[in-house]
Amino acid sequence: MVKDEYTLVLVKxxxxxxRHIGEIITRIERKGYKIEALKxxxxxxxxxxxxxxxxxDKPFFPELLEYMTEGPIVGIVVSGTNVIKAIHNMAGATNPVEAEWGTIRGDYGREWPDGNLRNIVHTSDEPxxxxxxxxxxxPEFEFTQG
Known part of the structure; x- marks a missing residue:
């Protein structure tokens, strides 16, 4: 029997x-996954x-840091069977230009003139x-076996 697992989604x-927070949450819930925590x-x-x-230590880290501190993020803990792979696939390719239409990054992401890669969401890639x-x-989240 496959057990439920947890994954992290960050709306960057x-x-x-x-204003894509609600749309991202809606996509997660429409797939039948459970929002365990949100802030x-x-x-x-x-x-x-x-x-x-x-x-x-990568040369692009200062730009990544600048991008990720531009404003607030929304953190979401999601649970479900094989949820890590499913949500990671739902996000789409890291580069929004390469992401398929129908994925979060394909539908809402794009390139910007400053060269920073802004791709809407982060999703965990493995357990x-x-x-x-x-x-x-x-840090306050308590994992339960389900």
Whole structure:
């Protein structure tokens, strides 16, 4: 029997600014997944360094940090069977120009003249990263076996 799992969705500053929070939540709920936790967060450099620990030494990290601190984000913990893969697929390709229509990034993302990659959402890509990321953004969240 496959058990439910948890994943993290972050509606990034561009997704909040362009008012796509409700549409993203609606897509998640229409697929039958459960919203376990939801909050608006002003990301700090400390939280972003934890979240993007594997990218801190990359040359693009300062731009990523600038982008992710442009405004608030909305953090969402979602649960369901195979939810990590499903939500990751629902988000679409990282680059919005390459994302398929019908995905969140394909429908709402785009390139901007400043060169920063603004792609609306972050989604966890595997169980270990989902657990780690949920603990960063939702330290108060209690995982239950379901």
């Amino acid at each position: 500053p561009d997704g909040v600014k362009t 608006m967060i002003q990301p700090t450099e400390e939280l972003l360094r934890q979240h993007y620990a594997d990218k801190v 270990s990263s989902a657990t780690k990321e949920i603990k960063i953004w939702f």
